Amino acid sequence: MKQNLFVYNTLTRKKEEFKPLNAPHVGMYVCGPTVYSDVHMGNCRTYISFDLIFRYLQHLGYKVRYVRNVTDAGHLEGDADEGEDKITKKAKLEKLEPMEVVQQYTVGFREVMKTFNTLPPSIEPTATGHIIEQIEMVKGILDKGLAYEVDGSVYFDVEKYNSSQDYGVLSGRNLEDMLNNTRTLGGQDEKHGKLDFALWIKAKPEHLMKWPSPWSVGFPGWHLECSAMSHKYLGDQFDIHGGGLDLVPTHHTNEIAQNMACCGKNPARYWVHTNMLTVNGQKMSKSLGNSFLPHELFSGNNHILTKGYSPMMVRFFMLQAHYRSTLDFGNEAMEASEKGFKRLMNALSLLDGLKSSPATEVDIQPLIDRCYDAMNDDFNSPVLIAELFEASRIINSVHDSKLKIDQKNLDLLKNMMHTFVFDVLGLKDEQTENDDLPKIMDFIVDLRNEAKVNKDYATSDKIRNGLQQIGFQLKDGKEGTTWTKN
Numbered sequence: 001m002k003q004n005l006f007v008y009n010t011l012t013r014k015k016e017e018f019k020p021l022n023a024p025h026v027g028m029y030v031c032g033p034t035v036y037s038d039v040h041m042g043n044c045r046t047y048i049s050f051d052l053i054f055r056y057l058q059h060l061g062y063k064v065r066y067v068r069n070v071t072d073a074g075h076l077e078g079d080a081d082e083g084e085d086k087i088t089k090k091a092k093l094e095k096l097e098p099m100e101v102v103q104q105y106t107v108g109f110r111e112v113m114k115t116f117n118t119l120p121p122s123i124e125p126t127a128t129g130h131i132i133e134q135i136e137m138v139k140g141i142l143d144k145g146l147a148y149e150v151d152g153s154v155y156f157d158v159e160k161y162n163s164s165q166d167y168g169v170l171s172g173r174n175l176e177d178m179l180n181n182t183r184t185l186g187g188q189d190e191k192h193g194k195l196d197f198a199l200w201i202k203a204k205p206e207h208l209m210k211w212p213s214p215w216s217v218g219f220p221g222w223h224l225e226c227s228a229m230s231h232k233y234l235g236d237q238f239d240i241h242g243g244g245l246d247l248v249p250t251h252h253t254n255e256i257a258q259n260m261a262c263c264g265k266n267p268a269r270y271w272v273h274t275n276m277l278t279v280n281g282q283k284m285s286k287s288l289g290n291s292f293l294p295h296e297l298f299s300g301n302n303h304i305l306t307k308g309y310s311p312m313m314v315r316f317f318m319l320q321a322h323y324r325s326t327l328d329f330g331n332e333a334m335e336a337s338e339k340g341f342k343r344l345m346n347a348l349s350l351l352d353g354l355k356s357s358p359a360t361e362v363d364i365q366p367l368i369d370r371c372y373d374a375m376n377d378d379f380n381s382p383v384l385i386a387e388l389f390e391a392s393r394i395i396n397s398v399h400d401s402k403l404k405i406d407q408k409n410l411d412l413l414k415n416m417m418h419t420f421v422f423d424v425l426g427l428k429d430e431q432t433e434n435d436d437l438p439k440i441m442d443f444i445v446d447l448r449n450e451a452k453v454n455k456d457y458a459t460s461d462k463i464r465n466g467l468q469q470i471g472f473q474l475k476d477g478k479e480g481t482t483w484t485k486n
């Protein structure tokens, strides 16, 4: 292993040295999407952040089992214990089977994740595939006397649990504060206490997704699936549990309570949370009308965007903020980031052609050490990117013959850039991605020249301006027309 890694732990509210339970194995569980609509940008940020963590742990030599669930049942509207299931509601609206909704948005989610070049998790378990495990967990909690049944539904007894454990251990809030500040979340007439939450919910006749259980034909509470599936694939206790910061007060708090009640252990040693997205300083939300979907961000087809951005550019932009800071999507910030991304990619394209000198005026090892220092300091990607810009300056200076580098340092520089840009940050050069692009561009340039020959200037101007808008410049010279990409 390289230098020691420190991770901010929400549970202890400080950075702690990362010591896996069974090195070199690492168990990591991240709460996945509820597949009833297109994945939103906040989720994309969370999964890109955990992809960075997954990649870096693997780079350090750990064998990571990364489990990210797919919620395909049991998640009710408003995260409540009563009301309509998000997937069922969508299925009724679109006259589809719930599993058709699940399939459509699971496929869509995976496509977006691939577009952002995130690595697939080791296991992607679904809630519907683990009903038996969830029922077993409810039984375990009932056996410990920490849950109770009312008319076919089973609720977790928070106040009883809190008499021997700290229910607010993750959020840092005490029970009294929570009791005073909790809005009721459905099923209240059946619950003994205001904070109690459903483990199993008896299905109303109109509810489509339901299963037999010892208590009723019903379905599991939303928080239960993550407890049951993390336990199944990672054991009583594992290393990292992650998700968005919004999951801390309820979903993750309840997960800890369930696992503690059933299995006697806080399931994870390091609780890692990603911060939220804002748009021009405001929380991104559908109701404020300032949210956009990944494909709108790529095409620029949304009223708050001045243009589109490529997936790798968006990934780079997100990684330029630390995962625990809020990230503000503003057009100016994205345009500045785009310039930086291009600078980095241009430097990479020059790297292979650099010539070494017998002597060196630059020492790369301290720069490499600083890259590791950045990542070992709670996966600080913005500081890492600043060091990569420093490396880009060196590459440009060597290319311009303003700086000499020997073969040993050049090899270190190449290795460092490839490791951190491609393997750790998970970026790729989109310009070299499409080998057919030059052929397509030559074809378009020929079409334009034909239009010019035919004096159809409207068409030739339309082609030139259209290409300009998507970043291609045409230049007419004596030797013919050449094109460049911004």
Ligand SMILES: [Zn+2]
Binding pocket: 030, 031, 032, 226, 251
């Ligand atoms: Zn979860």
